[in-house]
Amino acid sequence: MKTWWRQSSLYTQLSIVSVTVLSIIILGLSYSSLQTQKTALFSKLQADANIMAKNVAFSSQYPLISNKLDNLENLLLSAARYPDVLNLQVMTPQGNNLGHITILDSGKIKIIYDLSPNLIPLKFSSNKRHITQTKHKLSIWQPIHNSTHIGWVLLEINLKPYQVIQKKLALDTFVNGFIIILLNLIILLGVLFFPLRQLSKAIEFSQKLINMPGKTLDLQGGSKEVNQLISTLNKASAQLKIQDDKIANTNTLLEQKIATRTKNLQETNKRLILLQHAIEQSHSSLLITDNLHVITYVNPALEKLSGYSEMELIGMTPSALKSANNELDVIEPITQILNDGNEWIGEFVNQRKDGSDYWVRSIISPVKNDQGEITNFIAIEDDISGNKKFEHELHQHANYDILTGLPNRKLGLDILQKAILNTQNHHSKMAILFLDLDRFKNINDTVGHHVGDLALIEAADRILGCLRPQDSVARLGGDEFLIILQDIMDTTKLDTLLKNIETELTKPYLLEDREHILGASIGIAISPDDSDNASDLLRQADSAMYTAKRNGRGQHQFYTQSIADKVLHKSQMTAALYHAIEQNEFTLLYQPIMDLHKEKITHCEALIRWNSPHLGSIGPDIFIPIAEESVLIIDIGYWVIRQACRDAKKWDIQTISVNIASAQLREAEFIQTLKTILEEEAFPANKLCMELTEHSLMEDVSSIRKSLQALVKMKVQLSIDDFGTGYSSLSYLKHFPCRFIKIDKSFIDDVAINREDASLVDAIIHMGHALSRTIIAEGVETEAQLNKVKSQGCDYVQGYFISKPLSAHAFEKLIHV
Amino acid sequence: MNLKRIALIASLMSFTCVTFAESFTWSVVPQFTSSAIHHDWTPILKELEKRTGHTFTLKIYETFNEFETDFLVGKSDFSYMNPYHILMAKQTQNYTPLIRDEKSQLTGILVSRRGSNIQTLSDLQNQKIAFAAPNAFAASLYMQALLKNKEHIDITPYYAGSHSNAYRQVLTGQTQAAGGVYRTLTKEPPEAQAALQVIYKTPSTAAHAIVVHPRVSAKIQIEIQQAILDLTQTKKGQNLLNAILIPKPVKASYQQDYQVLEQLNLTPIVYGQ
Known part of the structure; x- marks a missing residue:
């Protein structure tokens, strides 16, 4: 309605x-x-x-x-x-x-x-x-x-x-009424008829207007309003016509422009097509990314080389192609250089879709727009896998024995040089073994060179199997091998290794369905004991080997007698140690640890000394490893703790540190016994600090973790000793609840003169502080060293410059001054 | 009488001396209603005025009594009256009849209401009868005389004043009968006539006449007489004559027409009765 x-x-x-x-x-x-x-x-x-x-x-x-x-x-x-x-x-x-x-x-x-x-x-x-x-x-x-x-x-x-x-009246009245109504209606509609009709004409006109601009309506409106409307419509019509003409003109102009532009575009297009063909058909791989290093285009050559389709690569970053077998992380540095707007040229390893690696030489350039902003990166890569392979082979050929795959003489000597340097830096010891296979000539003569080769390969494998990661073996030539054993601190280790090698090599060789027996004659030189010169050591080892051969083959011969003596004495020492505790042959010395900020002695480390009446004064570096091989270390350990507690009870210091071997922590009763000792000696647990070397921590972490947790719970302090010499991962350190980190002497030695050492120390200090640990610098022997570490923010120092290890009485006197 | 005769002659003489336009009075007996009389007589008088040049003043009376009183003293110059009145007028003033209708006669009638129990004359014994006036000649005077003397019916008269009223007395039941004349009865509305029946009538007599007073000169008398007679010449004049119930006017004569009525010995009822 x-x-x-x-x-x-x-x-x-x-x-x-x-x-x-x-x-x-x-x-x-x-x-x-x-x-x-x-x-x-x-x-x-x-x-x-x-x-x-x-x-x-x-x-x-x-x-x-x-x-x-x-x-x-x-x-x-x-x-x-x-x-x-x-x-x-x-x-x-x-x-x-x-x-x-x-x-x-x-x-x-x-x-x-x-x-x-x-x-x-x-x-x-x-x-x-x-x-x-x-x-x-x-x-x-x-x-x-x-x-x-x-x-x-x-x-x-x-x-x-x-x-x-x-x-009649009624009728008349109503009739009159109707007549009045009718008349009114007629008059009204009559008056309005004309204007309204003109209005509808105007409306009609306005509807047609859109399609017929310029046309005018020539009409009398019949009333003011309609007149106005008609005149406005006419004006609008005229206006429309003008605009229409304008538009027509503009259109013509535009069309011309478009024609010109189209022509230009066509030319440009031709060029682009040409370029496109060039890229697509190029033998070089081409990769284009946006400014955020997201791949937007790869050419067919790259597809072929990488094994990925364009579809698979678009939207990824180039790092997706990188092989995990790159020696260095290539992504970060390249990205940095590129983002700075520079070009990068280099080589890296990519991985194909099928998992195989290939080397590429890559030129990566930023692409800038007219405003100088980087809009894309373009990488042109050439597959140099072939080259690399060739290089590798060359290298291999130059450095490795083809038969056994072991480093050859050249490489072996290189390794030896490096090992000597390393040993010097770490103040550790190394052993070089000159190994000659016994009865090798026999095989060659009897069964032929090919079997001899097989024997050599087998022997090489067996030797490798006996070595630790830090050890190396090279084939010097013929049936001679050079074995380099690093980090030989205790001769027992050496002993064990020697034994293993000898055992392995004497096992029968099954070559072409025949059993052969070989042996080995080994000459051993120790560095720095015997020499710190490579050629000297070789000579020494060699001569030792000849001695072994002269003495009947299938044995080893040390160049230095004292070591041998030492090895021989191992069992004697063990026996002596057994009685040392009850016979009070041990003493504890205390080396002060100074607070760099307060310039005051606030801690000390307990160091054990053994005066054996039979063997003389033996340093802990000798008898402790022997003790560790037996259960004696446990008792010695407890003795140290107890004695330290007794001595330090009255001292005004924060902690007293005691070295602990991992063997002690592994002992089931350790925590309980410790608690008992502390109780008996009435020594507060938080005044006791236990030092563990990084090495020992790394050896068998899980089994000693329980003890460590118990120690922490007891509020016993913990300290990592010789930090920096082990292979601990930094994340492990995060989990090890030690309070103190003791930077190893080897870093402190050259901290004042060697930039790298200084950086390392700095790093350790910063890292340690970041992890809320306290840093102690060990082996500070000069003022320069002290000043340096102090400037680097180190918390404590320990070393001969502050004080040598003192007797309990002397230490007490020192701190109470 | 001498005095009267002298007066008459004197007036006659005076009249004969002068014969140019004069005015005369003309009375009409109230046989009908005043309005009817006026209605009927005025036109003819006007016509006479035209023809003669004289003026006539119509005198109308409500009752017979008044009419009689006036003519008895000779008030009007001309008069139209019933036969009995003519006798009276002759005897007293010596009015002489001038014109009468040739044919019409007066017949008195007795009417009663149709359907009532008054059907014969004998039914009227001792009844009340309405009359227009005592001296309405045929209707009353003659009728009553006949009833009394000839028919020996005793009645009680009621004088209604006019014929119309007399009829209405009987029509409304006020009286058992009414005395009238045909000419008045026929003038009544048809409903009245239909409601009445004539149960008795008198022997016919001469009808009304126009009489003239002796003081009117003979010349004028003759003039007037002739004028009336001349009215028959025209249709208009005829109509006028019809209206006054003298369709065929003739010269009237007392001796010939009315003297005979003297023998009836009608006594006036109007006086002292």
């Missing part, structure tokens, strides 16, 4: 509204006026009738009184002529007619002479007029008085004419 109204024309709306409103108003007014008229009419009618009745009554007086019935009749006849009189009677008070006039329907007047008396309603009093009304008749009973009641006038008025008039 409501949408219909909103969409209907103005004309319709006006019509409907006008009709409705006018109808309501006019019909309403008509009705009310009609009612008023009706009432008025009837009132008048009644009033007139009353007056007439009264008049008749009045006029009848004389005829009645004088009994002039003819006059009465005349009177009635004339009164009856009044309109709408139906019946007029004058009668006696009793109701006897004295005159009776009736008007027939035809309008004819009839005189009635009827003697039958009228029934005067009983309730009529003779004092007043009585009016009764039926549907069509109004009856007025008017009494005739002349001081007394002398008669009645009965006047009956026909209401039909009145009703007819009424109806």
Whole structure:
């Protein structure tokens, strides 16, 4: 309903509204006026009738009184002529007619002479007029008085004419009303017809306007508003035309520009296509990334080389191609250089999709836009796997024995040189073994060189199998091998290794279904004991080997006797140690540890010394390893703890450090026994510090972890000794709950003069501080060293420059000064 | 009488001396209602005025009594009256009849209400009968004389004042019967006529006539007479004559027409009765 109204024309709306409103108003007014008229009419009618009745009554007086019935009749006849009189009677008070006039329907007047008396309603009093009304008749009973009641006038008025008039009035009124409404409507719509028609023409025009700019509507509006609308539309039309023309012009210009541009583009396109072909067909691999190093394009050559499809590579970074077998991390440095806007040229190893590696020589360049901003990186790579392979082979050929795969003489000597240097740096010992296979010539002579080769290969393998990671073996030539054993601190280790090698090599060789027995003659030189010169050592080892061969083959011979002696003495020493504890042959010395910030002695380290009556003064570096091979280390360890507690009980220091072997921590009773000792000696656990070497920690961490955790729980301090010499990973350090880190002497030695050592120390200090540990520098022997480590932020120093290890008495004196 | 004769001659003489426009009074017996009389007589008088050049003033009376009183003293110059009145007027003032209708005769009638129990004359014994006036000649005077003397019916008269009223007395039941004449009955509305029946009638006599007072000069008398007679010439004049119930006017003569009535010995009812 409501949408219909909103969409209907103005004309319709006006019509409907006008009709409705006018109808309501006019019909309403008509009705009310009609009612008023009706009432008025009837009132008048009644009033007139009353007056007439009264008049008749009045006029009848004389005829009645004088009994002039003819006059009465005349009177009635004339009164009856009044309109709408139906019946007029004058009668006696009793109701006897004295005159009776009736008007027939035809309008004819009839005189009635009827003697039958009228029934005067009983309730009529003779004092007043009585009016009764039926549907069509109004009856007025008017009494005739002349001081007394002398008669009645009965006047009956026909209401039909009145009703007819009424109806006619009503009809007229309503007809008038309708006419008024109609006229109004006609006038209204007439007036509006023209403007509205012009308006719809204008609307039509406006709709067509869009398609026919420039056309004007030449029309009179019929009203101000429509005129304005038409004139505006015409203006708009003109405007549209102008704009249309403008657009047409612009279009023409644009088309020209487009033609020119298209031509340019086509030329550019040709060039691009050419370039594209060049890239796609190039033999070099091409890779393009965006400025965030995300691959956006690879050429077919790269696809072929890498085994990946373009689809697989797009969206990845070039690091996805890198092989894990790169020696160095190549990604970080390259990225840095490139991001700085520089070119990088270099080689690295990539990995194919099938997992195989290949070497590439790569030129990676940044690509900049006109504003100088890097938008892309482009890498041109050439497969140099072939070259590399060749290089490798060359290298191999130059340095390795083809038969056994072991380093050849050249490389072997290189290794030896390096090993000597390393040993010097670490103040450790190394052994070189000159090994000659026994009865090798036999095989060659009897079964042939090819079996001999097989024997050599087998022997090489067996030797390798006996070595530790830090050891090396090279084939010097023929059946001679050079074995380099590094980090031989204790001769027992050497002993074990020698034994292993000899055992292995003496095992039968099954070569071409025949068993052969070989042996080995080994000459041993120790560095730095025997020499710190490579050629000297070789010579010494060689001569030792000849001695072994002279002595009957299948044995080894040391160049220096003292070592041998030492080896021989191992068992003697063990026995002596056994009694050392009960016979009080051990003493503890205390080396002060100074606080660099406070410049005060606040800690000390307990160091054991053995004065054997039989063997003399033996340093802990000799007897401790022997003790560690047996259970003696446990008891010695406990003795050290107990003695340290007793001595340090009264001292005003924060901690006293005691060296602990991993074997002690592995012992099941260790924690309980420690607790007992501390209780017995009434020594606070937090004043005790336990030093473990980095080496021992690395050896078997899991089994000693429990003990460490227990120690921590007890509030015993922990310290890592000789830090930097082991292979501990830094992440392990994070987990090891030590308070102190003792930088190994080897780093401190050259800290003041060697930049690398200084950097390393600096690094250790910073790292240690970062992990909230306290750093102690060991082996500080010069002022320069002290100042250096102090400047680097080291917390404590220990060494000969501060004090040599002191007796308990001396130490006590020192700190109480 | 001498005095009267002298007066008459004197007036006659005075009249004969002057014959240019004069005005005369003309009375009409109230046989009908005043309005009817006025209605009927005015046109003809006007016509006579036109024809003769004289002026006539119509005198109408409500009652017979008044009418008689006036003509008995000779108040009007001309008058239209019933035969008995003519006798009276002749005897007293010597009015002479001038014009009468040739044919019409007066017949008195007695009417009763149709359907009532008064059907014959004998039913009227001792009943009340309405008359217009005592001296309404045929209707009353002659009728009553006949009833009394000839028919030997005793009645109680009621004088209604006019024929119309007399009829209405019987019509409304006030009286049992009414005395009238045909000419008045026929003038009644049809309903009235339908409601009445004639139960007795008198022998016919000469009808009313226009009489003239002797003071009017003979010349004028003849002039007027002739003028009336001339009215028959035209249709309009005829109509006028019809209205006054003299459709065929002829010269009237006392001796020939009315003298005979003297023998009836009608006594006036109006006086002292």
